[in-house]
Amino acid sequence: MYLPDFIEIQRNSFNALLKKGLIKEIKNRSPITNIKKNIELFFYPELYQLNPPNFTNKTAILKAKTYACKLYIPVQLVNNTSKKIKTQWVLLTNFPLMTKRGHFIINGSPRIIINQIIRSPGIYYQEVFDKKKKRKYYADLISFRGTWLRLEIDKKKAIWARMKKTPKISILIFLQAMGLTNQLIFHSIEHSDFLKNSFSDEENLTTTEEALKLLYSEINPKKEETSIKSSMGQKFLFRKFMNPRTYDLSELGRSRLNEKLGLSISKSKTTLTPHDILYAINYLIKLEHGFGKIDDIDHLKNRRVRASGEILQNQISLGLIRLEKLIREKLKKNRKNIILQNLITTKAINGALREFFGSSQLSQFMDQTNPLAEITHKRRLTSIGPNGVSRETAGMALRGIHPTHYGRICPIETPEGPNAGLVNSITSYAKINSKGFLETPFYKTFKGQIQKKLKPLFFSAEEEETKILISSDLNSSKFYFLPKKKIPTRFGTETQQTKKDQVEYSAISQIQMISIATSLIPFLEHNDANRSLMGSNMQRQAVPLIKPERPVVGTGLEGRIISDSDHALQTQFTGYISYVSGKKIIVYTIKKKKNLSLNLQKSTKNSFFSEYLFPKKLKKNSTNKIKKNPLIKRNTLFIEIIKNSIKKNEILLHTFQRSNQETLLTHYASICEGNWIQKNDLLADSSCSLKGEIALGKNILIAYMPWEGYNFEDAVLINERLVYEDIYTSIHIERFELEIRDTKFGLEKITNKLPEVPFSQLLHLDERGIAKIGSWVEEGTILIGKITPIKKKSLIPHEKLLYDIIGKKTPTTRDSSLRAPKGLTGRIIHVEILETKNLPPESLFEGPGRVHIYIAEKRKIQVGDKISGRHGNKGIISKILPRQDMPFLPDGTPVDMVLNPLGVPSRMNVGQILECLLGLAGIFLNQQYKITPFDEKYGPEASRSLVFSKLYEARLKTGQKWLFNPNFPGKIQLFDGRNGKCFDQHTTIGQAYILKLVHLVDDKIHARSTGPYSLVTQQPLRGRSKHGGQRLGEMEVWALEGFGSAYILQELITIKSDDTKGRHQVINAILKNKSISLGTPEAFKVLIKELQSLCLDIIVYTRKASKLDTTFLDF
Template structure:
């Protein structure tokens, strides 16, 4: 957050008051992460600034510490908790600041060049040519001015000065013909008139305007990236901390453009990853914070001018409302702050690795053309070519490749193994290259044959150079890919035999794995890709040992480990917690008493994880055959055994809440004493009127008993008589209890009660809040969707008794029948290979890891099947 406060070191107005800050500190969050989720509050910590106010006339100084609002804190899992819900801030792919050269073909068939200098913030500077070959400049999309006018204004007043700059370039001569000005003053006035039409132009005003546009650090910022890109493109050596433009940057840009006309240099492709960078959480938040600070600065300046110094303190001056409002708005409603996809661990992991070209400062779905969405050769090893949504967002939302990382400038880098050019040997030295750096090298493929020493086995190797695939001699190779999976994202790398699937189906397979609902008893796949362990571990759904030691105590709810240093580490486990999407998060220990555990080892499974491996479904016996038309059009036929044995049964948790408010007629009350309700309906409620944990409920059962006061009604004479005799005032309340909605049922797994008396923070007007969690076991049924990992999806059309299912020669009944016609036209042959290998592996009792593009091939399967 420091960079922010640099935006803003001092403020003053007439110059005799100054507000300055030394350092900032962050406090501790008020609640723990889990408690924030329960209480529906944000996980955040206060920021405090040490501020001093100086009166320059008297030299008087006042210091104090000012509270600057709360800032949400990222959890260890990379999420934020906002109002009790876990959210993820997605990284944004944007055009990098810098200078870009483009070309377009004119109506007459001439190639016209242009240039744009894009800053991080500030005015855009554009150059363009007309059909006559003159160069014009546009500033911030305003009217165009001959570029020579700008050159005069920058201090090259005569034609000779200008021609000397670019030794009598043809283009410049043509431009001078269009230029009406002859001196610096005239040029400045002309410049001002074009930018601010209708205002009185003065030389001083114009100088001020020109300086403020480009050369003033507070108004113009290239960011470190922009300076790096400009220096690199134009071959300058300006220091990295000069983050505004300098006159020589503009001169060099014009020079490069003139070079393009002569056929020197090359234009830029905007879709190249060397020209697109990532803005991740920190930077996005920093931009919001800066906006807040700028708004606050205005308030401070106003207050400085209104109050006299005697009554001023830093607290009076600084108003934190704009800052907190901006941050709240960013986390609450920005397009890039998203409700975390928590269906299963893979969905969580993928969501955090997502890259979006949408959002503020990015593209919009409607405007994005085909070019932007397409796969570019620079995506190799950086952005997955397969995992992207189907539909209007295709190509605008991507996923980071397996081994990719982001460098300090926000460019995506991918690792390569260095090749020793003298010995033609692949070393184990790893270099990370950005898309720009990679353009200059020749990179061999990961599956080029090499021996154990790292020497290439063939005379020539297949390699990539820029956008081409070439066959080169050994002495030309600079680098070699690290692994075939470096091209793909995590979800795509979990598809076995990906190399035999059509890309469109692989896309569906990668996306549908994220939608898998965790089953009660998950199984790791018999045919996996070897990435299951890592994916599960990094997803944040499992419990990982912090230190090595020996397990001292294991129960369903916690694990205690005696570390080697003699301390005790406690790991509480989550039991039947509701995820963002209503699926059930339940952690189970996989270690036993007295077992030795190493640091960084998985000690408890989460949802859809089996012994530390990602397990999104079950291994079932499948047959490809038609069955009386029940698997027409991708429908699926399953055996009743899958229903009876709870093979595909999942647990879903629904949350219901009930609040007791203050009404005009008096407070509502949570009670067991409800009018006109039979004792039978109340049998599961405790004495407070709240349902007990473990009760089975069906539609319309009462979860929380609550009564609301009703207005006094006029009494009939008979009632008045009865009232007079028995002296009892009939309670005027109506039943407003929380009931189970229609079509829902289940078991109560948890109840939480918050009340104002206990000191809980509740919304205004609410005295008590009760939350009830109902868990439901859902068996697989007709109409449910099932899918494999190859985009082979279908809907269950019928559930057959086991005795009616087709069976194998040895009498084993098949568990699931798929349509063979779903394979040839879809070209996802991977599913057939997976079936064969799975069958063999089950028979021979081994497990398979077949990494993408590097796994088992037909020969191996054939050989194994003979065994």
């Protein structure tokens, strides 16, 4: 079955940027001239050169650098006055490079450029209804780059032109300003009487100059009419719509405009012409008279995808505009000796790219939780962003599913929440063509036979409109003939019943209409779409486990995800494995095939083994395995030729690397020494794969039954076996950073000599003051020793005497070391010393300036962790039960997990039941299944028939009659582990594929007794990261007031909250058994100050024994 490369969308787009986009943008800005036009600067982008990056992408991540290369370009400076010409190669920018896996590395962080789906350039006619249900028409002229123009008809039937942030302009003024006469306008429009509504007494213009003046005065109403010239209006129109540098329809937009309005303007003319506006108005008036048709803006023929290359091209264009301004300013000075290198600076384009990667909505921190998350992130489509829509204004029509989405945009995979329908995923088979439109493949159908032997054809939504199509879930005969009865087909956006001979094309796969993540859900067709959406999203949140395991019930796409994501390691050549370790694999390959003709053995493999690869020790043992011709002598020349044709290849494995989400990225060698490998064979698995297939979770024995209320409402009961046998144990790698700073008392210093720190706490530090690799660290352990200089304390005489007696010096530094945070226990696996950024260049310091420490932490499954199946069946672990207390099967096997049966009927995700039953059969039969979704094409109830037949087969082969009971198919009698008695009812049990999600309780749970307070209100900070607490809110105060608990309430809003004096005094009062004095809360003081700042004379007085003291309290 044909499947495209899943990451080719990103790679192809970046390749197009390097081959065409970059050259086009630089050409648009060449030449740059000064005001007098006597100096010209020419760029020759066709000859540009990229220097190789200074380091690999792995080094870029560790060193917190950008993976980029230097872009050089030949530049020619021509002085028309002196007739001098200078030519030189100039550095234009540091150009970020895309890695082989389709992402960028910016400041050490892998980042993704999201594909954006926006309106295609062209003209679109739409209708709206006002409050009185009256229909109004308008047209939007959308450009590839530049100002969008709207033409609209108001209530009085007058036509107006409107641009962003400018007042509306009468269409007659606009047309006359563009150079058209009244006579031409009225003769060109069919229903010209309609234009009379756009006339006003003031607008009886005769010349273009008058129209240009009026146009400019309407755009700038504050400007005096006497100072307005026609040239101002001309410049405005030229800048907005006629300058190729600022306005671009693109070839696509021009062809769309020609097609819609019946024009024949050349495709190379990508700016607006007066005739474009004139014919656009003509069509708008036709719509008002009931002719023509409005456009469906949600149709995919009207929406195109901007991939990473095009988005970067726009940023480079922005950078080049800035560069042009800088060059013009430097040329203004018109110095005689102009140095090219000083003229062109890298700051302009570097700054534009830095801004984009750092702050744009389309540049995102890559989701690296697992390979599926990464590959899905690279295939994401968003409508949000520059030139897109906003969450607030996007309506339901935009978020909904359109018929043209079939085979292009997945109807299931989208986020929950405000981005629902705005952020989507590209389907498994979809591609993006050169114009940016999504295409999906179809097989040709001829006289009722699907031509599966021919190559599939790719159609865009526009090409598909005129064709009669069928979906792939129709069952065909052995020779691909369709059934004789009428079959459901699709023509345009409508469905109909058609004879088989009339069908033109057939979809190629059942999973053609869904995304990759959704395609991994077996028995998808038996689930409610909402739960499938959750299942698709939660597979991307699964953490890599230390013992990966493939699902017993898969869908057949698991291998492609790993190979296309490039997480596992595949060999690029044929050869012999001579060495395998956890860090590298050595492969010997044949370099020159022609030399092998001299060899006497028939097999390349045999000659390779005998002549070179076997060491002398193994030569005797190996000779009996290799056939040799004893009649021919083996001279030294022959052996030498063979040796020269052998190449040693070292393949380095990634070991214990940190992902963006702090999950583990590593390689496990999957081959042994002495093996012969062919090209594309698997060398090493990743942390999320096994035998080249994605492995996100574990196959465990589950039961659907209530258990003492511990699995009520999505709570889950698990067996302690999952903890002790490390079934769901994962490794997480955290990175801690420390950088020395320049304080007003001097530079900080990283050292192992820390003041007033016991020697026992410094044993694991090396001579630099950094924890050694391999050290075990716990909460509070010093990771990096650092001292900060402080102001020298001035001592009073008796303190000075005391210091002299003890022999102690006045402290000039304080300990400011980096310590392991709360709850962390792990081992240091890597230390990276980096360049220091924030220090002045003249400062001299000893030791490292900036350090990264990587700590690996092992996390077992525990109460509070979130787990999930692939069908949206998620839950939180509520109790871990001893294995002897768990319900057990008739053969004595205890169940691993107990789920709530009430979670199935209301959620309508029945696919989990079919999966767990087929998984049970697979475990007993030692089989694995690849179940493609939508298998009902093979017959009614195909899924249930398969599951029951496999269970029955397992019963026959194993002799375990309890596996399939015809009276209770799929159910088994379980026994209570606590007393050995049978449960009252038969229970559904099976092997389900359960994932451990990244929402771990260790990252969420938080408690606080004391901690930091807000500076102004003196109330606890909020949030786990700031070690915050909970505030007593307004509603909690109401609740206590309702119960009349005055003293509790008084304590809570004073000494337990923000009474700063009372907080310190309360402990003394408790220890000395005195009454607690309550002071004034800080929030009350802030309130008084706020009121005083409003010039309200509010003063708080103290009252003593019914007398009012005239002295007020000063806060």
